[in-house]
Amino acid sequence: MTEEVVVTGFGVHTAFGRGAQAVRDGVFAGVPAFAAATRFDPTPYRTPMTAAAPGEPVLREVLHDCAHDAVTMAGLNRGAQAAVLVGSAGDWTAVTRFWREREETGLADSVPAHLAQGLADRLGLHGRRLAFTNACVASASALIHGWRLVSSGWAPAAVCAGAYLVEEENHAKFDSGRALAKDGAVRPFSAGRSGLLLGDGVAVLVLESARTARERGARVLARFTGWGIASDAYHVAKPHPEGRGMAAAARQALNRAGLSTVDYVNAHGTGTPLNDSAETNGLRSVLGPSTVVSSTKGTTGHMLEASGAVEFVISLLALLDGVVPPTANYFAPDPACDLDYVTEGPRKADLRQVLSLNAAFGGMNTAIVLEHA
Structure with a gap:
């Protein structure tokens, strides 16, 4: 029997800040978040613009914060059986340093597989831990695989995440490939559009079977069909x-x-x-x-x-x-x-x-x- 899959919790962080209201105030109001980069010196590049929250947040900590919001909303307790799936290339700055200096840095938890492992451990969840690194469909792939685990009965719940924070390495790559917007604005589907710009994004979703959600008395936010x-x-x-x-x-x-x-x-x-x-x-x-x-x-x-x-x-x-x-x-x-x-x-x-x-x-x-x- 195939289980119906529902969404019972989420946490989100964007350039507008943490939480759903920040998304409503920015994304749904149509307010662009682009400004000159401050996490690195943008002067060598064709465009200085990114969509990044203030400061220099640490990827794994932002991921953990969003996961806390998601499991709290879902009412998923420590010790629960839940797969943890993360789509991310990791913290580019830390990963580069890790491979150069290896274990002496203590930054192993910024490597993609360790992000999933560390997130599961921090949340106290038991189940499969998987990392997806297939570029810009990585976290969509994590969600789809989470659906497959839950719908097949292999897992009663799945915590599915995606994580990327603006950093210089990817900015430099897209800039050298002439893919960044020349005028500092992303103009989807518009005449005169000239490219993309990078932005902060971290989100965590709790998927579970509708039956399990009913048994727990959890609020169902939507059906993933x-x-x-x-x-x-x-x-x-x-x-x-x-x-x-x-x-x-x-x-x-x-x-x-x-x-x-x-x-x-x-x-x-x-x-x-x-x-x-x-x-x-x-x-x-x-x-x-x-x-x-x-x-x-x-x-x-x-x-x-x-x-x-x-x-x-x-x-x-x-x-x-x-x-x-x-x-x-x-x-x-x-x-x-x-x-x-x-x-x-x-x-x-x-x-x-x-x-x-x-x-x-x-x-x-x-x-x-x-x-x-």
């Missing part, structure tokens, strides 16, 4: 121009959920010329030309491995609040991007189903369906 994974197999960095991999993942997710349409799509929407037109083509082929779509990366920036988990939280809040978050920084229509991108600001709507999409270099694509509880 569908998912899809597909590959373009087209190019090492470019998406297929027709968005075939994204379309395939979306179709899988809809089929699994028993749906033919959804009320809102939280798109990958990086603000790069190739991604946004390809994603538009893929969505049009699956859902038609009247699809309501927005990208929240115009406010948060691209959170790399954490994107799937943070945007899962954003999709969850859209369902709970009945509000579609806007696509910020939209400048002018692009004939290659012709869907309804919610450019006028937050939009009230009776949302019953939301589709969240993510993609990564190498042609990887994921899709997740959330439905109202």
Whole structure:
């Protein structure tokens, strides 16, 4: 028997700060979080802009804080049986130092596998501990695998996380690849869009079977009803121009959920010329030309491995609040991007189903369906 999978808790940290209200005040208000980098000297780079919270937070500590918020909301106690799955490349600064200095640094808990191990130990949870490092679909992959563990009965619950904080190494790589927005603004689906910018993102979700949640008396926030994974197999960095991999993942997710349409799509929407037109083509082929779509990366920036988990939280809040978050920084229509991108600001709507999409270099694509509880 397949178990129904539900969401019972979450914690989130973005450039706007910690918690759901910070997301509402920033993402749902359409307020971009971009400013000149302060964690490193940005002067050698084409653009100095990132979306980062103040100070120099430590990745594992921010992850633990969000996990505490999630398990507290879910009422998941120490000693519980729960898998712990983390999508992250780790703390880049600490990991680089770790491999140079090895165990003498004491920074092993910043390596991806150790983030999952350390998180499970700190929460006092018993079960599988897994790390996912497949780039910008890493935390979406963690969520999907968590669904599989719970739905199959292999785990009564799964704590699924994504974590990335802005640092210089990735900023330098994207800058040298000419992928960062030249004008310091991420403009998803807009004419004149010129690239992405990096942003802080950490999110933790508690998934469990609906039966277990009922037995515990836990509040069910939403139902996690569908998912899809597909590959373009087209190019090492470019998406297929027709968005075939994204379309395939979306179709899988809809089929699994028993749906033919959804009320809102939280798109990958990086603000790069190739991604946004390809994603538009893929969505049009699956859902038609009247699809309501927005990208929240115009406010948060691209959170790399954490994107799937943070945007899962954003999709969850859209369902709970009945509000579609806007696509910020939209400048002018692009004939290659012709869907309804919610450019006028937050939009009230009776949302019953939301589709969240993510993609990564190498042609990887994921899709997740959330439905109202």
